[in-house]
Structure formats: structure tokens, C-alpha cells
Amino acid sequence: MRIPLIRGLKELYLRREILLNLVMRDLEVKYKGSLIGIFWSLLNPVMMLLIYTVVFRYVIGMNVRNFPIFFMCGFLPWIFLSNSVTMAAPSVVNNPNLVRKVYMPRAIIPLSAMVACLVEFLMTLVILLLALPFFGHAPGPKAFLLPLIVILQAVFVGGLALLFSASTVHFRDVKHLLDILLIVWFWLTPIVYPLSKVKSLDLPWSPLNRWVAGLINYNPMSVFISGYRSVLLDDPITFSATIPMMLIYAFGAALIGWVVFVRSSARFAEVV
Amino acid sequence: MTHDEAKMSGNRCGDGASYLKQAIRVRDVSKKYRVYYEKSDNIKYLLINLLKGKRDRYQDVWALKDIDISIGRGETVGIIGDNGSGKSTLLKLLSGILLPDSGSVQSEGKMATLLELGSGFSMELSGRKNVFMNASILGLSRKEARSRFDEIVGFSELGEFINAPIKSYSSGMLVRLGFAVAISVEADIFLIDEILAVGDERFQKKCLDRIRDLQKSGRTIVLVSHNMDTISAFCSRAILLSKGKIVADGKPDDVIVTYRNRGEEF
Numbered sequence: 159m160r161i162p163l164i165r166g167l168k169e170l171y172l173r174r175e176i177l178l179n180l181v182m183r184d185l186e187v188k189y190k191g192s193l194i195g196i197f198w199s200l201l202n203p204v205m206m207l208l209i210y211t212v213v214f215r216y217v218i219g220m221n222v223r224n225f226p227i228f229f230m231c232g233f234l235p236w237i238f239l240s241n242s243v244t245m246a247a248p249s250v251v252n253n254p255n256l257v258r259k260v261y262m263p264r265a266i267i268p269l270s271a272m273v274a275c276l277v278e279f280l281m282t283l284v285i286l287l288l289a290l291p292f293f294g295h296a297p298g299p300k301a302f303l304l305p306l307i308v309i310l311q312a313v314f315v316g317g318l319a320l321l322f323s324a325s326t327v328h329f330r331d332v333k334h335l336l337d338i339l340l341i342v343w344f345w346l347t348p349i350v351y352p353l354s355k356v357k358s359l360d361l362p363w364s365p366l367n368r369w370v371a372g373l374i375n376y377n378p379m380s381v382f383i384s385g386y387r388s389v390l391l392d393d394p395i396t397f398s399a400t401i402p403m404m405l406i407y408a409f410g411a412a413l414i415g416w417v418v419f420v421r422s423s424a425r426f427a428e429v430v
Numbered sequence: 431m432t433h434d435e436a437k438m439s440g441n442r443c444g445d446g447a448s449y450l451k452q453a454i455r456v457r458d459v460s461k462k463y464r465v466y467y468e469k470s471d472n473i474k475y476l477l478i479n480l481l482k483g484k485r486d487r488y489q490d491v492w493a494l495k496d497i498d499i500s501i502g503r504g505e506t507v508g509i510i511g512d513n514g515s516g517k518s519t520l521l522k523l524l525s526g527i528l529l530p531d532s533g534s535v536q537s538e539g540k541m542a543t544l545l546e547l548g549s550g551f552s553m554e555l556s557g558r559k560n561v562f563m564n565a566s567i568l569g570l571s572r573k574e575a576r577s578r579f580d581e582i583v584g585f586s587e588l589g590e591f592i593n594a595p596i597k598s599y600s601s602g603m604l605v606r607l608g609f610a611v612a613i614s615v616e617a618d619i620f621l622i623d624e625i626l627a628v629g630d631e632r633f634q635k636k637c638l639d640r641i642r643d644l645q646k647s648g649r650t651i652v653l654v655s656h657n658m659d660t661i662s663a664f665c666s667r668a669i670l671l672s673k674g675k676i677v678a679d680g681k682p683d684d685v686i687v688t689y690r691n692r693g694e695e696f
Contacts, residue, residue: 175566180550183563187554259546260567261525331472427527428463429471 166420170263180270185277199278200285203233210350222352224391227293230286231390232349232383238279239315239379240340245271246319247326247336250430257430264423265416268323272316280308290390300389306401307385310408314378317411320419327429328422346370347379378407452538453619453650454501454524459533461494461519461674493519494674497533503618506651508665508682510658510689515671517654521545521621524652539618539650542568547608547625553597557588557607560596564611578614585636586610605629613640619650638664658686 189195207229214220222228246268250257253267283304290297326332348356356374361367374380381403388400467487470476479485494516501507509517522528523535525543550563561582565575575582583592586606588599596604605628612625628637641664644651655661661668661682668685670678678688 173566173569175572176550179563179566183550183552183555183559186559187552255546255549256567258522258527259543260549261527261541261543262567329471329473329476331474335473424529427522 163417163420166263166265167416170265170269173263173266176262177266177270177273180266181273181277184270184274188274196278196281196285199282203230203237203282206233214350220351220355224293224295227286227290227295227391228352228387229350230289231387232347234279234282234286235311235383235386236344236347236349236379237282238275238311239318240344241278242272242275242315243318243322243336243340244333245275247322247333250323250327250426251330254430257426264426265320265419268319268419269316271323272312272319276308276312276315283308286390295391297390298392300392303389304386307382307389307404310385310404311382313408314382314404314411317408317413317415320415321411324415324419324422327426343377343379346373346377347383348374349383353380353384376403378411381407451502452500452536453503453505454499454538454652455534455536456497456499456520456524457534457536459494459497459523459530459535460492461516461523461528461530462490462492464488465491492674494523494530494671497674497676499669499676499679501650501652503538503650504645504648505667506645506653506665508661508668509652509654509671510656510661510668510685511671511677514673516674517671518545518623519674520671521623521652521654525621537619540569540616541619541621542612542615542617543621544568544612544615544625545621545623547605547612547628551596551604551608554595556594557583557586557592557596557599560607561592561611564608565614568612568615569617570611570615574616575614582610582614585613585640587633602629606633609633609637613637617649619652620644621652623654624656658689662686 189198207226210229211225214222215225249268249271250264256262256267257264287297287301322332322336353375356371359371361371381400385400385404465488467489468484469486469488470479497520509520511517519528521543522545523530524537525541525545526535527543527545548560548564550567551560552563555563558579561579562572562575566572570578583589586592586603586609588603588607591599591603592607596607599607609625609628628634638660641651645664651664653661653665665682667680668678668682669676670685670689677692678685
């Protein structure tokens with residue numbers, strides 16, 4: 159007996175108030191109802207900005223125009239992804255009573271972790287938008303596309319949250335693999351360096367080089383971050399080409415995550 | 431055999447007319463648990479065991495076997511039996527927390543599952559916020575919870591403490607708050623597992639009075655309890671489980687006698 163995939167979605171929608179409550183609970187415990195808490199979310203990105211500025215500009219000698227803004231446009235979406243999956247992965251295992259003692263759509267548990275991170279991301283994004291004019295990048299008309307990219311990235315991250323939380327139930331060491339994956343993924347994504355730098359590199363042809371270059375060019379986070387930079391910084395990226403890719407990545411991840419989660423959640427109450 | 435097998439299979443044919451009168455219908459349900467002696471529940475061991483050619487070792491234990499029950503609307507059914515007889519498993523199957531390995535469970539109407547008090551409680555937050563959290567998990571909308579809030583606080587007897595973080599509550603206060611929310615849930619079917627025995631005697635009486643109100647308003651209640659006085663006082667019917675099978679099903683007092691007399695044989 160399996161809960162059909164569509165009925166599960168409907169049920170998720172009907173019980174959405176639980177999700178909102180869990181998100182508010184997470185945020186409230188974290189920030190204690192104080193808006194100053196947002197600055198805690200900015201502490202990590204700002205520290206990283208300082209470190210990468212020192213290393214890249216003064217040690218390696220790479221000079222990216224307007225680095226602070228360039229970096230933040232990539233790093234804030236990255237933080238959203240990495241926080242979401244690291245919080246969501248153990249979420250089901252850490253809430254055994256919500257699985258064993260009550261009947262509710264279990265997908266709410268990892269998704270609420272993701273949405274809490276999304277709220278933080280949105281707050282930092284607002285601060286970034288306010289800061290842009292001071293760096294000579296007053297948001298242009300393209301910035302109206304920003305919500306679309308945020309939504310598509312959230313759908314993508316939601317899919318990963320479901321996938322990793324379900325696999326953590328069955329394999330408790332997924333967390334370790336996830337940590338490694340995130341480090342590799344971070345460096346294979348143009349966050350601290352521009353994508354154009356990779357494209358202009360004159361590397362000797364080898365299968366490995368091509369493979370790595372392909373990953374840097376086309377991995378989902380590269381595509382999303384290119385999107386963010388395109389709308390926020392008017393980066394000369396062919397934006398029309400990235401939208402279909404974002405759609406494919408977002409709904410591909412969501413579909414895989416949902417199918418895996420629903421199929422394995424039937425036995426959650428027995429193994430959590 | 432105290433089985434009501436003939437009656438059950440009789441009901442099964444008359445789906446059309448009798449269906450509406452049924453709140454819960456359990457057909458041929460079996461549920462097994464896999465008890466592992468050795469399990470690769472992480473990727474590292476899975477890989478090592480794959481290389482060594484070792485398999486997971488486990489044994490299947492049937493928690494429930496071929497269970498047939500139908501519960502009519504407005505019935506209060508007590509489920510009794512020793513520890514490990516399958517009572518809680520049955521309740522979890524009725525609620526949908528567990529899915530059966532074979533057979534089917536059907537129910538008509540909104541269901542409230544009260545297996546523990548205070549699901550989703552967060553110690554850092556105030557009693558007020560926890561009420562809304564817990565209520566949404568139990569199936570109460572925010573609007574409903576808001577309209578019933580005063581009633582909930584009144585029942586819990588917490589007064590002003592409702593605005594304090596619940597980490598400052600005594601265990602009695604926590605239990606009273608949990609129960610007050612649980613019992614404010616509006617549903618047609620209530621599944622209750624041993625949560626009635628909370629608080630001091632006076633509070634317990636209040637809880638039981640509330641259960642009486644539910645009964646009077648025609649709600650269906652399935653109750654798991656080790657307290658035979660509760661079963662005998664409240665239930666219109668009792669089911670005795672032993673080793674995953676129904677051993678007796680009928681009037682509470684008769685079933686309790688069966689349970690007490692044959693207790694050691696099972």
C-alpha cells in the first residue's frame with residue numbers, strides 16, 4: 159500500500175499550517191523575536207567575504223570588479239542551499255515523535271527546515287538589494303525577474319531537502335557524505351570566481367579537464383547563480399538560455415525528491 | 431473462540447447500506463515488524479558488508495495477524511491486552527501512522543490521533559505559541575485554535591502562566607496543557623492511547639468528563655488502556671488482543687473477565 163504521489167501533495171497543501179508553525183518555531187527559537195537576529199545571518203557571509211577578498215585579491219592576485227557585490231550575489235544563494243540541506247537532512251531522524259506519534263504529512267518536516275532557511279535568505283537578499291546602489295549597481299528592470307529565480311531555486315532546494323532527509327533515515331551517515339559533497343560543489347560553482355574566468359582558461363585538452371569544466375558550467379547551482387548575477391548585476395549572460403535550465407533542474411529535483419520521499423516514508427514510523 | 435467472525439463477514443457484503451454507519455473498517459489486516467540482529471543502517475557498513483558478502487540478519491515478527499474489525503459510529507471501543515499484544519500497533523494502523531502489510535483500513539470522518547501529549551512542543555516558546563503549534567499538528571486550524579484558545583487555557587488551569595516559556599512549567603502543568611489542546615480537537619473519531627491517566631485525581635475526573643461529553647455527542651472513540659476500570663466504565667465494547675490476534679470481542683465486562691481468567695495462558 160503506497161500513498162499515491164498526487165494525494166500526498168494535496169494532503170501537504172491541506173496541512174500547510176503545520177509547516178508555517180514549524181517555520182515560525184524555528185525562526186523564533188533562533189532569533190527570539192528580535193530583528194537584530196538577521197545580522198547574525200549576515201555574519202557568516204561578511205566574514206567569508208573578507209577572507210576571500212584577502213586570499214583572492216592579495217594572495218592569488220585575481221581581481222574581480224566590484225568583488226563584494228559579485229561575491230554576495232553568489233554566496234547568499236549558496237548559503238541558502240547548504241543551510242537547507244544540512245538542516246533538512248537530519249530533520250526527520252531528529253523529530254521521531256512527529257513521525258511515530260502523530261499522523262501528518264512527513265514531508266512537512268524537511269520542507270519546514272528548508273522554508274526557515276528561505277526566510278533567512280530573503281532577509282539577507284533584501285539587505286543586498288538595499289546595498290546594491292552604493293556599489294554602483296542600482297537594480298534595473300531585470301530585477302523584477304528575481305522572485306522567479308528565488309522560487310525556482312527554492313523548488314530545487316526543496317527537492318534536495320526531501321531526498322537527503324529520506325536517505326538519512328535509512329543511512330545515518332549521509333551527513334558525512336553531504337559535508338564532502340557540499341565542499342566539492344562549492345568549488346565547482348562560480349561563487350568566488352567568475353564563470354568567464356573558467357571559460358577563458360586555456361587548459362590542455364584532457365577528459366578530466368573537460369569534465370570539470372562541464373560541471374562548473376552546467377551544475378544546477380552555477381545556473382542559478384548565473385541567473386542571480388544576471389538580474390542583479392546586469393551580467394552579460396544570455397538569460398533566456400538559463401531559464402529553461404533552471405526549470406528543468408528545479409522540477410527535476412523536486413520530482414525525484416518527492417518520489418523518493420513518499421515511497422520511503424511509508425516505513426518511517428518503523429525505522430526512525 | 432470469542433471471535434465475531436460470522437458477524438464481521440456478514441457486514442462485509444452489505445457495503446452500500448451499512449457503510450455509512452461504520453466509522454472504521456479493518457479488513458484482514460496483518461502487520462509485521464522486521465527485527466534486525468545486524469543491520470547496515472549506514473553507507474559505510476553497507477559497502478563493507480557488500481564486499482564481504484554479508485547480508486543483513488533479521489527476523490520478521492507479526493505484530494498483528496488477520497485482524498478484522500468494524501466499528502460503528504458512536505461506539506466507544508476499548509482495546510486491552512498485555513504489553514506486546516499489538517494494541518498500539520493497531521491504533522497506529524487506524525491512524526495511518528503505520529501502513530498494513532496486507533489488508534486494508536478504511537475510516538469515515540475526521541480523525542484525531544492522541545497517542546502522546548504535546549506533539550511539537552518547544553521548550554523555549556510560550557505556552558500560548560505551543561498551543562497553536564500542537565493544535566495544528568493535531569488537525570486544528572489556526573482559526574479554530576484561536577476561537578477555542580480561552581477554553582483551552584481555562585481547561586489547563588494555567589492562567590497567566592500561558593505566556594511563560596514552557597520550560598518553566600512543572601511536569602503537571604505540561605501535561606495539563608497537552609491534554610487541554612488534545613481534547614479541544616474537533617473530530618469524528620478519536621484514537622486515544624493511555625493519555626487519560628494524567629494529572630491529579632481532580633484533573634483526571636475533568637478529563638474523563640470531557641470524554642463523556644464526546645461520547646454523548648456521538649463521537650467514535652477507540653481507547654487503549656491498561657486500566658480496566660476505565661474500560662469498564664466508558665466503553666460500549668472491548669476487544670482483547672493477544673499476540674497479534676483478536677481473542678475476545680464483546681461487552682467490556684465479559685472481555686475483561688476473559689482477559690483476567692486466561693491472562694496467564696496467553
